[in-house]
Amino acid sequence: MLPQEEFEEIINDASKRIESDIAWDEDEDHSPAVEFRAEIASETGYPLFVKGSYNPLTEKLTYALIHRGAGRIYALDLGQDHRNPNGQLVGEKHKHRWDENVRDKDAYVPTDITAPATEPVNVWQQFCAEARITHNGAMKSPPPTQLDLFF
Amino acid sequence: MVSPCTEIANTVGELYECSSINGFVRIRTPYLYPDGDVIDLYLQEKDGQITLTDLGDTLRWLRMQTVTRQKTDKQEALIRDICLTLGIEQYRGMLLLRVKQNEPLASAITRLAQATIRVSDLWFTFRTRAFESIQEEVAEFLSELKIPFTQNEKVRGRSGRTRTIDFHTRHPRQSAFIEVLSTGSRAAANAKVDSIFATWSDTHYLKVGQNDIKFVSLFDDTLDIWTADNFQFLEGISDVAYWSRPEQFAELVAPKS
Numbered sequence: 001m002l003p004q005e006e007f008e009e010i011i012n013d014a015s016k017r018i019e020s021d022i023a024w025d026e027d028e029d030h031s032p033a034v035e036f037r038a039e040i041a042s043e044t045g046y047p048l049f050v051k052g053s054y055n056p057l058t059e060k061l062t063y064a065l066i067h068r069g070a071g072r073i074y075a076l077d078l079g080q081d082h083r084n085p086n087g088q089l090v091g092e093k094h095k096h097r098w099d100e101n102v103r104d105k106d107a108y109v110p111t112d113i114t115a116p117a118t119e120p121v122n123v124w125q126q127f128c129a130e131a132r133i134t135h136n137g138a139m140k141s142p143p144p145t146q147l148d149l150f151f
Numbered sequence: 152m153v154s155p156c157t158e159i160a161n162t163v164g165e166l167y168e169c170s171s172i173n174g175f176v177r178i179r180t181p182y183l184y185p186d187g188d189v190i191d192l193y194l195q196e197k198d199g200q201i202t203l204t205d206l207g208d209t210l211r212w213l214r215m216q217t218v219t220r221q222k223t224d225k226q227e228a229l230i231r232d233i234c235l236t237l238g239i240e241q242y243r244g245m246l247l248l249r250v251k252q253n254e255p256l257a258s259a260i261t262r263l264a265q266a267t268i269r270v271s272d273l274w275f276t277f278r279t280r281a282f283e284s285i286q287e288e289v290a291e292f293l294s295e296l297k298i299p300f301t302q303n304e305k306v307r308g309r310s311g312r313t314r315t316i317d318f319h320t321r322h323p324r325q326s327a328f329i330e331v332l333s334t335g336s337r338a339a340a341n342a343k344v345d346s347i348f349a350t351w352s353d354t355h356y357l358k359v360g361q362n363d364i365k366f367v368s369l370f371d372d373t374l375d376i377w378t379a380d381n382f383q384f385l386e387g388i389s390d391v392a393y394w395s396r397p398e399q400f401a402e403l404v405a406p407k408s
Contacts (some may be wrong), residue, residue: 027210027211027214027244028214028220028221028222028244029207029210029243029244030243030244031207031210031211031243031244031245032206032207032243032244032245033207033211033244035211035214037220045337045338047337047374047376051214051215053211053214053215055206055207055208055211056173057172057173057175057193057206057207058172058173058177058191058193058206058207058208059172059173060208060211062211062215064215064216066217066218068218068374068375068376069334069374071216071217071218071277072186072215072216075215077188080188080189080191081179081188081189081191082186082187082188082189083183083187083188083189084187085187089189096186104186105186105187106187107187
């Protein structure tokens with residue numbers, strides 16, 4: 001279990017950086033969603049990476065910070081409603097933040113994210129700013145997806 | 152006074168909300184993924200045929216929780232089993248069902264919702280959730296191959312210290328000591344390798360003579376923690392195997408010839 005102090009150290013560490021361009025790609029199931037994965041380097045050397053996923057059909061966008069030992073510790077969801085352990089519905093724009101008592105089950109509404117799910121690149125910039133990640137590269141827009149599926 | 156049954160009949164439907172998105176009807180259910188995110192299903196009608204699907208949301212949710220890049224064979228098998236039980240089709244990462252002519256929509260929605268819950272519950276099998284350790288996975292793997300083994304065997308080293316060996320396998324053609332290297336931290340990786348090196352050095356006398364015990368250092372490389380130096384360091388004193396290549400590991404501990 002990741003101690004709270006360690007999580008706070010990770011999230012407040014301003015040396016977190018991504019040194020490559022980010023391109024969206026098909027997932028392993030070739031689903032309507034596209035995704036990416038990018039390694040995070042830092043002076044502290046925590047084993048971290050970011051995953052992103054965007055489903056244009058459902059207009060759901062997720063950016064998640066993954067710790068290799070603890071799993072997901074921080075994530076932004078857009079277009080996806082959430083219910084906290086106390087029963088409160090948080091809404092379609094919410095952020096999961098690690099808490100050693102409830103892990104990542106508690107979410108809140110982030111006021112710093114203003115771009116909509118349909119603008120993944122703009123949301124990425126806002127996510128990086130809040131998570132203190134410097135992206136020394138470019139993020140390409142997700143490729144267009146065939147919206148009319150043949151079932 | 153309304154009876155409980157009447158109240159259930161009158162109010163359960165209120166737990167579902169419908170809206171429109173990209174040509175689909177989005178059905179927001181009262182069910183939750185393991186992290187509390189709300190499960191949505193989607194309905195589309197074409198030429199009189201109603202299709203219900205999650206549009207890939209369930210496996211997408213699962214992927215966003217994982218350290219590994221791909222689902223394991225075991226997870227794939229569990230998903231197939233869940234779909235078989237509930238009559239759900241997998242298509243391009245989506246769970247879907249075609250509503251039969253005489254099937255009530257409520258029944259179909261419940262069936263698909265149950266499948267999404269069950270599939271997302273595979274999250275509980277992820278190692279980062281500490282419900283199954285790599286040791287348990289290796290033990291299960293050896294059991295499936297019918298390789299007898301003892302776990303956490305105490306062996307006295309040449310130094311006089313007692314060393315604990317993760318697995319001692321006994322195959323007709325080969326006995327082996329297996330040490331499993333798994334950590335979530337790069338900082339701890341070198342220390343782990345050093346510790347295993349010390350164990351192999353201290354017990355190396357057991358390889359001499361008729362007790363030709365193979366030493367196997369099994370790296371859990373499902374996490375990108377290890378360096379080439381880590382592998383090379385232990386290659387000099389043991390056989391190195393990788394958890395991502397179970398067939399090669401099996402050949403080491405249970406050679407076919």
